[in-house]
Amino acid sequence: MEVPLAAASAAFLTGYAVRVLARDHLPRLGVDLCVGVILGAWAVFAADYAVRLRLSGLGPFRFLRTHLLDTVVLLLPLLRPVRMVALYDRVQRRRGNPRLGLYARVMVYSGLSVSLLGFTGALTVYHHEADAPGASILTFGDSVWWTCATLATVGYGDVTPVTPIGRLTAVGLMACGLALLGAVTGSFSSWLIQTFRREDDAPGDGGTEDGTRPPGDSPGA
Amino acid sequence: MEVPLAAASAAFLTGYAVRVLARDHLPRLGVDLCVGVILGAWAVFAADYAVRLRLSGLGPFRFLRTHLLDTVVLLLPLLRPVRMVALYDRVQRRRGNPRLGLYARVMVYSGLSVSLLGFTGALTVYHHEADAPGASILTFGDSVWWTCATLATVGYGDVTPVTPIGRLTAVGLMACGLALLGAVTGSFSSWLIQTFRREDDAPGDGGTEDGTRPPGDSPGA
Amino acid sequence: MEVPLAAASAAFLTGYAVRVLARDHLPRLGVDLCVGVILGAWAVFAADYAVRLRLSGLGPFRFLRTHLLDTVVLLLPLLRPVRMVALYDRVQRRRGNPRLGLYARVMVYSGLSVSLLGFTGALTVYHHEADAPGASILTFGDSVWWTCATLATVGYGDVTPVTPIGRLTAVGLMACGLALLGAVTGSFSSWLIQTFRREDDAPGDGGTEDGTRPPGDSPGA
């Protein structure tokens, strides 16, 4: 039941990406196909949402409150692929792979989410900016560069969105992405400090060499 | 006793917003009305402050020290609407709504405060910049865009204030807003890590699916 | 023994500030006076350092390592006024003022240090930039505005230093100031979360109203 949703997410993102990136080289039929894929994926999301609402036995408003993120994702389906990260986590677990440590999992999970959000944001901004008068984001490369500078809160300002939708996307990217990125860097910092602290407790000779191994490994590896 | 203050706050903010945003289209009477509303709201704030000072039984300086924020808010009444957030919290509680978890409350509270502060800051900057020579913030949209980039510490620099008052507001916005925004993103990160940790303790099948639900929900929802 | 040092610090900063800010209007004698004050204060610092080194009974290198900050401050005496903050703390305590809570003290201490560092940095940058060819920092106001944007890591880039010394100062300002500013905002966030948590434990009616009081107050105030 999760698999078709993830497939629809991937189809949605692929359709949108092809539509945006190949827009000058796409024949009329290709555009129609992309739009069809996008609408089809959206229909799958809406059906899933309706089924879950029915099954939950809650009123619409209570459901909306307890599943706030699901609702937002329904309205902004470009956020949907972020949910694929949860699926990836489950697949890893089914395969019996050893679970990563807490910080490593937060880093991987948030890092993947940030990457997907960033890619989606770069697509959206490029889509709305490329043809705008006075725009400085002219290529998809510019858009990706701008997205990275925004997510890292560096914000050079050499290229910036000028259209209302581009700026709205930018604000959303700042709000969502910064918190996730904060989780990544915060986890990394915590892990670094934790590694140093563990080394403090057991200052053997062999323990120091592997100060760079990821968390979750056994100390004697 | 809180309700009239909140009403005065809303009136103050509305009066100021109408005054600033509709300044080119406002008849003489409208301007006078806005100024009247603003002054009336201010009088309410001053009266409330005086009554509290009298009731507290403290000397003016001790009162000023223990109620520092109230004093600042009296002098800069545009900060007043932030207090409405506390009222919102109380209303939620009276209605018997289930309380949100700690992190969710910090996020909602700080998020609302940041939004109000940001809106007020954008208004003030637009008010002082729009007519300044050499200004780059020409529309209210520019001002909101600039405010978002400032609060997220991205700071593109494509539009920046040039007047002394605009820059003073900007510094205040950085100082107040960044700390609040830090609380929001910090809470989100903490909650994310907490969610992962809880999942660690109880790695059941059903628990994973709702990794996206807000904190405070019962695990079996 | 601390008082003359603090006086020398204040004299040093005042002499440098007058020298920099009034340089176009200062007669020849005024310049000489400022330079005299600056050199005199520096001599006091060097004497103090020598006395402490002698009294400590340590070798110069061990003393240098355990008093690293003192050594840096001796070489860059513009950092010296930051030490005045410690004096302010002691005076507050002698007067028997009730001590602030932990977070409030960190906020006040770091906030004062950041302000002093920022003022000193703005002075230095203005001193070296104002006459440089192609400079964008032309007035002291520009310099202060640039300092605030730098300390908040916003970095608009509308005005930036172009001289080597200006840029070196900027890097120092980033390194020192950001950590201190991180302490301020981190403390504020921690205090905010702590306040919410305390409220969680004792959800009385009267406790909510004062959600805005500074830490360290008794709950029944």
Next chain:
Amino acid sequence: MEVPLAAASAAFLTGYAVRVLARDHLPRLGVDLCVGVILGAWAVFAADYAVRLRLSGLGPFRFLRTHLLDTVVLLLPLLRPVRMVALYDRVQRRRGNPRLGLYARVMVYSGLSVSLLGFTGALTVYHHEADAPGASILTFGDSVWWTCATLATVGYGDVTPVTPIGRLTAVGLMACGLALLGAVTGSFSSWLIQTFRREDDAPGDGGTEDGTRPPGDSPGA
């Protein structure tokens, strides 16, 4: 066994630095020498990696997962000098120097890593930008200035990379450097708060004077 690797790292970085910084003044022979040093150092790294893989007794994929950082460092040998920091730590310990406190060690370790990463990043960006059409990073000084503004997330935007490789390096610098820098500032903040807290527990007269000494000193020093 660590010493030759560290020597190779230093040789690699030196060769690359000479190649990049002196490129206009280097005779044909010098260029060949630099390239020879770089390739030789790389061969040492590859041999070391192969030996470790063989000795570990793990399959290539499991080895790759548990030694992820080593693999990345093999492919991007400019990151290699960061490993020298671990050697520095070991040398300090062999000499019997008193170990620094936890936070001080995190600060020193991360600070050194950030400096090395920053220097390497500045070299790489300067190497690819200096001749690019429309570049704003024209001297190595510009490149260092840009690196500092990037690592501090200030991002003025007065100089920015324009080539694809320069921008890729920038993104890597943001990702690696920011987390390390976050560790430095986070440790400094934690240490500051810890110092204040310790002072709270023992508010003697002598303890306050040395509020500026590095962590790890005995309180009676």
